[in-house]
Amino acid sequence: MDTLENLRNKTQGAKDLKSVVSAMKALAGSNIIQYETAVSSLEDYYHTIALGIIAYFEAENIKDIKDPNEHQPKSDQTSCAIIFGSDQGLVAQFNDEMASFVSASLKGIPGKKELWIVGERVQLLLSDEGFTATKLYPVPSDLNAVTPLVTEILKQSRESQQKQEIATFYIFHNQPKPNSGYIPVMQRFLPLDSTWKNTLQELHWPTKLHPQIAGDAKMTLSALINGYLFTSLFKACVESLASENASRLDAMQRAEKNISDLLDDLNKKYHRLRQSSIDEELFDVVSGFEALNKDSQ
Missing domain, CATH: 1.20.58 (Methane Monooxygenase Hydroxylase; Chain G, domain 1)
Structure with a gap:
């Protein structure tokens, strides 16, 4: 009593x-404010990168974008899933929903799987589903820590492709909804797929003047492609961090009401x-x- x-x-x-x-x-x-601001800035940067690629093809008079290496994963090839989760708890169903989404999505991809996971919590949940992490990265503690993480993942993905160890890369992360909440999403990262090409071809050079390339054309294209790849990973990481903090904020609001x-x-x-x-x-x-x-x- x-x-x-x-x-x-x-x-x-x-x-x-x-x-x-x-x-x-x-x-x-x-945290949500700084991550949402970063996502908004990245959208403008991505648009600039995309226009740069369009300018390259316009200047080089290339009418179509072809990818001779485009293919679907085969049973004898290895696909890699780059998964963004969280290291900390008190985020409601943030990691559970991501783990379930990854598990269901990977079942539809043939061949061997590698998992490069950002976040210990989601890694533990995926291990319960029978998946083993090939690489495990800590979640960035702030916006400044995102660049080193993205740079490292890009470096290792290039090395794996050069050694022909991995054929296809996919990115899994939680993406904030326009109003509130988040949704798990998946995108093909490498090699650049037809969806990316079609989206890129929908953009048009904003002026009537034909663009010109200053300097070496191949080096310019390489820099633009590297910028696109970096932006894609950076955006996925920051959107995941924004979703994580939104989920934590929602959980804390419920906890505060309960208390x-x-x-x-x-x-x-x-x-x-x-x-x-x-x-x-x-x-x-x-x-x-x-x-x-x-x-x-």
């Missing part, structure tokens, strides 16, 4: 926990128990007074 002291301790513990939750909610809200409800319940119990204790003390005083009156008579 609860006592006044016990209820006071529970109330203080709930207040301390609410302070921690409020701090985490504020931090998640602050507030708990505090209200504890306060009501405390006041009822305190009033009951006061009533008992008054009853004892009255009973003692009546006993003294009987003795004096």
Whole structure:
């Protein structure tokens, strides 16, 4: 049975926990702003890169974009899934939904699979599904840590392609929805697929003047393609971080409401128990007074 002291301790513990939750909610809200700003900036940068590639083909009078290495994964080839999750908990179903989405998606891809995973939590969930991580990366702690991670993944993906160890790369990450929430998405990263080419061909050079290439044409194209690949990975990572913090913010808001409800319940119990204790003390005083009156008579 609860006592006044016990209820006071529970109330203080709930207040301390609410302070921690409020701090985490504020931090998640602050992180979301910087990540959403980065995503918005990346969209402009990607558009510039895409226009640069269009300018190259316009300047070189190339009417069609062909990829002689385009192919679908075969049973004797290896595909790699680059998966973005989280290292920390308190993100609701963020990692669970990603793990389920990856598991279902990889079943439809033939051949051997490699998993390069960013985030220990999602790696543990995928291991329960029977998948083993080939590479495991820590989740960037802030925006400045994203570039080194993306650079390392790009470097290792190029090395694997040059050695012909991996034929196709896919990116899996959670993407923020326009209004609220997020959704797991998958995109083919390498080799550049027909969807990317068709999307690129829909863009048009914004002026009537024909673009010209300054410098070596092949080096220019290589720099533009490298910029596209870097932007694709960077965008996936930042969108995942924005989704993670949005999920954490939502979880913290629910936790804060639950703690507030708990505090209200504890306060009501405390006041009822305190009033009951006061009533008992008054009853004892009255009973003692009546006993003294009987003795004096």
